Amino acid sequence: MxxxxxxxxxxxxxxxxxxxxxxxxxxxxxxxxxxxxxxxxxxxxxxxxxxxxxxxxxxxxxxxxxxxxxxxxxxxxxxxxxxxxxxxxxxxxxxxxxxxxxxxxxxxxxxxxxxxxxxxxxxxxxxxxxxxxxxxxxxxxxxxxxxxxxxxxxxxxxxxxxxxxxxxxxxxxxxxxxxxxxxxxxxxxxxxxxxxxxxxxxxxxxxxHTDPLRTALAQRYLSELASFNFAELDMAVDSSVSGVLAPPQPWVVVRDGEHSYLLKQESLRHAYQQYQSALDEDEHEHEDKKPNDDLAWITPLLTINRRLRDLTEDASLLMALQTLQQEDSAGFLLPVGRQGLGLVTRRRLVKRLTSDEVVH
Missing domain, CATH: 1.10.3080.10 (Clc chloride channel)
Structure with missing residues (x-):
């Protein structure tokens, strides 16, 4: 030419x-x-x-x-x-x-x-x-x-x-x-x-969709924010919480049937102490409880706003934000390679997207 x-x-x-x-x-x-x-x-x-x-x-x-x-x-x-x-x-x-x-x-x-x-x-x-x-x-x-x-x-x-x-x-x-x-x-x-x-x-x-913000969020993943500092409690298996409360952890993931819930370890410890005090005051009333009934006191803590979203694979930050808009979830549980199960709380996700501070 x-x-x-x-x-x-x-x-x-x-x-x-x-x-x-x-x-x-x-x-x-x-x-x-x-x-x-x-x-x-x-x-x-x-x-x-x-x-x-x-x-x-x-x-x-x-x-x-x-x-x-x-x-x-x-x-x-x-x-x-x-x-x-x-x-x-x-x-x-x-x-x-x-x-x-x-x-x-x-x-x-x-x-x-x-x-x-x-x-x-x-x-x-x-x-x-x-x-x-x-x-x-x-x-x-x-x-x-x-x-x-x-x-x-x-x-x-x-x-x-x-x-x-x-x-x-x-x-x-x-x-x-x-x-x-x-x-x-x-x-x-x-x-x-x-x-x-x-x-x-x-x-x-x-x-x-060429919006730069959507593109950036779609290219980043929840696994980048995953934390492993939490304990797990399965109400169908465990009969006590002493082992869960022994190591200091910020969070406790409680599994109740098909759902998982997120509780602060301090809140769980406080509720457990109240439960123990009630047992000491009226030992006769509780001596006939079934082996798994001693975890029933946790049930009132398992509210819907503390429910976690269980993911089978990693997800983008865009998908996570869309999920949080649609439901009142406390966060996400997701597999993170060989490191195992990771936790991303709602607060951690929002804080990371709105602040320059590093959230632990």
Whole structure:
């Protein structure tokens, strides 16, 4: 692919022309978006009929404007060299807009970069031929290529980098930034048009969530916050809590049937002492208890807001926060590799996400 010989502005008096080119390219990109959505809503259910219609549109236009067929690199090279009349450039632009939008909107498999380059070079060439100034018309064609790609695909940095790769000249960067960013502002912010890729994904029900906070939370996992400083008490097996209260631990995980509960060891010790005091005051009343009934005093402590969510595998912080929004859980129990069962409390998770302090 060729590039115009003079890639720099003739003088700063051409700046209004660059801004006008960016505005023009942004409007062309908006028109292309509207045409694509028009064909996406076309009332045809059969894929075969859609492909047939796309072929008829392209074939009919190609009879009069054969330059729209193929990748269009020959036309691009001629436009960059300022060898295509403005009238022909405008006709190619209109025909290529309709044919490309029809092909993409009706589901014809194919690329998007090459059509954007051809549309951009034609639109930029038209601007370069009309606007007054001393800069080469081929420069406007090159900038139009980048602006069209950047505005339609919402990729301004990639478009500016493409100008550098094609021109191998740092002098082209300033006019490229002016035109590309102006086109993006018009298309993305002025008319609120998303990237063409997102439009196609939304049509297929596969819209990507690109929120940076959601992305960051989805890439971090609960196992990074897991603590192993807790004791376990199974009410169906253990008959006393003396062994659980002996080693100093901040938490005690109590298992009652299918559910697990989180208690502070200090709270459990205090309740146990009250239970022992009650036994000492009335030994006769409690001497007929069954072996497992001496843990019944723990049951009032096992409230629903102290219930833990048992996980069979690691989970992202995003999933954990969504779970906490849906239910009043005290935290999570999850397997952590060879280290065994890990505990992530609700307080630890919220504290880690809202504070710079290290939570132990």
């Amino acid at each position: 060729l590039a115009p010989a003079n890639l720099s502005l003739a003088d700063y008096g051409d700046m209004p022309g660059l801004l006008a080119t960016g505005l023009w390219m942004g409007l062309v990109a908006v028109l292309f978006h509207y045409l694509v959505r028009l064909f996406l809503r076309f009332p045809l259910q059969s894929r075969a009929l859609k492909l047939l219609l796309a072929g008829l549109i392209t074939g009919s236009l190609a009879v009069w404007v054969p330059e729209i067929l193929g990748s269009g690199y020959d036309t691009i090279n001629l436009a960059l060299s300022d060898q295509v009349p403005i009238k022909l450039l405008f006709i190619i632009l209109l025909a290529k807009l309709l044919a490309t939008a029809g092909a993409i909107g009706l589901g014809v498999p194919g690329g998007q970069i090459a059509p954007m380059l051809m549309l951009g070079v034609c639109a930029g060439g038209v601007a370069g031929a009309i606007l007054p100034g001393n800069s080469e018309p081929g420069l406007y064609a090159l900038l139009g290529m980048a602006a069209m790609m950047g505005a339609v695909l919402n990729a301004p940095l990639a478009a500016i980098a493409a100008v550098l790769e094609l021109s191998l000249s740092a002098e082209a960067m300033f006019p490229a930034m002016t035109v590309v960013l102006t086109a993006n502002l018009v298309c993305q912010h002025g008319f609120g048009q998303p990237s063409l890729i997102l439009t196609l994904l939304k049509k297929r029900g596969r819209l990507l």
